[in-house]
Amino acid sequence: xxxxxxxxxxxxxxxxxxxxxxxxxxxxxxxxxxxxxxxxxxxxxxxxxxxxxxxxxxxxxxxxxxxxxxxxxxxxxxxxxxxxxxxxxxxxxxxxxxxxxxxxxxxxxxxxxxxxxxx
Amino acid sequence: xxxxxxxxxxxxxxxxxxxxxxxxxxxxxxxxxxxxxxxxxxxxxxxxxxxxxxxxxxxxxxxxxxxxxxxxxxxxxxxxxxxxxxxxxxxxxxxxxxxxxxxxxxxxxxxxxxxxxxxxxxxxxxxxxxxxxxxxxxxxxxxxxxxxxxxxxxxxxxxxxxxxxxxxxxxxxxxxxxxxxxxxxxxxxxxxxxxxxxxxxxxxxxxxxxxxxxxxxxxxxxxxxxxxxxxxxxxxxxxxxxxxxxxxxxxxxxxxxxxxxxxxxxxxxxxxxxxxxxxxxxxxxxxxxxxxxxxxxxxxxxxxxxxxxxxxxxxxxxxxxxxxxxxxxxxxxx
Numbered sequence: 001x002x003x004x005x006x007x008x009x010x011x012x013x014x015x016x017x018x019x020x021x022x023x024x025x026x027x028x029x030x031x032x033x034x035x036x037x038x039x040x041x042x043x044x045x046x047x048x049x050x051x052x053x054x055x056x057x058x059x060x061x062x063x064x065x066x067x068x069x070x071x072x073x074x075x076x077x078x079x080x081x082x083x084x085x086x087x088x089x090x091x092x093x094x095x096x097x098x099x100x101x102x103x104x105x106x107x108x109x110x111x112x113x114x115x116x117x118x119x
Numbered sequence: 120x121x122x123x124x125x126x127x128x129x130x131x132x133x134x135x136x137x138x139x140x141x142x143x144x145x146x147x148x149x150x151x152x153x154x155x156x157x158x159x160x161x162x163x164x165x166x167x168x169x170x171x172x173x174x175x176x177x178x179x180x181x182x183x184x185x186x187x188x189x190x191x192x193x194x195x196x197x198x199x200x201x202x203x204x205x206x207x208x209x210x211x212x213x214x215x216x217x218x219x220x221x222x223x224x225x226x227x228x229x230x231x232x233x234x235x236x237x238x239x240x241x242x243x244x245x246x247x248x249x250x251x252x253x254x255x256x257x258x259x260x261x262x263x264x265x266x267x268x269x270x271x272x273x274x275x276x277x278x279x280x281x282x283x284x285x286x287x288x289x290x291x292x293x294x295x296x297x298x299x300x301x302x303x304x305x306x307x308x309x310x311x312x313x314x315x316x317x318x319x320x321x322x323x324x325x326x327x328x329x330x331x332x333x334x335x336x337x338x339x340x341x342x343x344x345x346x347x348x349x350x351x352x353x354x355x356x357x358x359x360x361x362x363x364x365x366x367x368x369x370x371x372x373x374x375x376x377x378x379x380x381x382x383x384x385x386x387x388x389x390x391x392x393x394x395x396x397x398x399x400x401x402x403x404x405x406x407x408x409x410x411x412x413x414x415x416x417x418x419x420x421x422x423x424x425x426x427x428x429x430x431x432x433x434x435x436x437x438x439x440x441x442x443x444x445x446x447x448x449x450x451x452x453x
Binding site: 041056081 | 142144145146147148149151152153156173174175179180183184
């Protein structure tokens, strides 16, 4: 595998890995209502960059699945759509959080068996 | 802001009508929010261009909102599509081969084998096209098969080894018979016909020598495949496909020969088989060429029906192999 192939594959695998955690990341920030751009900023401030083209469709999907509720707020400088966890969303966040805590332990254990090698 | 309006208008073209206004309003507010977060004061064209490039081309942005995906036939329906396509194509081809065989067997009218072959080939894309349309409609209305919900028992897995193994005895007989015929055709092409009696000599079949090349080619293909199968020991999907192709070619050659015999007999003013039976009661010796040609024609007809049935069986087994391969990936060596 040459360097370019390696970096393309790496980019695709890391995207896949990050895609898996986006739902949990978004839900974790929506106990209080937020509009899309504020959510992106909030995640970015905490070190998780997510592009807008991914976030908005994700929010809509979570809403259609009943995990989020949304309302249009027309009082600010421009109309904005705010998202917040629904009661089911709150339950789901807790369930996923428990999974996540378990996964972190397992993954840490797995990776510790073969510590990173220095090049 | 003109660029943002143009951008939103373009995105809107690809969005479903019922969600369009809502999605565009949110997209607009998010674009303006982002610009304000990045640029102090009025945003210039360069800023907007950079932002829109980050969002991506309108078609891609619109596609990301599509809940059922932009599929003609999506991943949920595709396995079902493959299964049904295999069955339907096998049925359509099998029915045509059989109909062709029956038409040649009973019909006195001229049948053009090339046209029949072209019809056979044409029917594949046509059948597939119809199926794709049906499945695209199912996909459009988001119909999902519930095949996966059925309880599954590993013990119900099909046994594949017995079916896929070749019958070596059958192959050896096939190779020997085909080689003998090929040898006779190659070395004694003038002696294909019927001996009347030891003194009077011989009536040479006038049709078979005209198609010697085709007959030899078909026999060589058949012998070659049989030898390969003997060495390989089991059937695979490609070898079944080759076997079907070889059979179809043999059918074509037989059809050409039958047509030649029909034409020769028609020239002699002879119709179907029953009219020849009457000749048997009359002057057998004078009518021997006609009886001989009728016998050849009958033999060819039997070969045609046998090979047709064998081809349909092969197509059926091919479809079965494909279906099994789909349900048990990695079981069969390619």
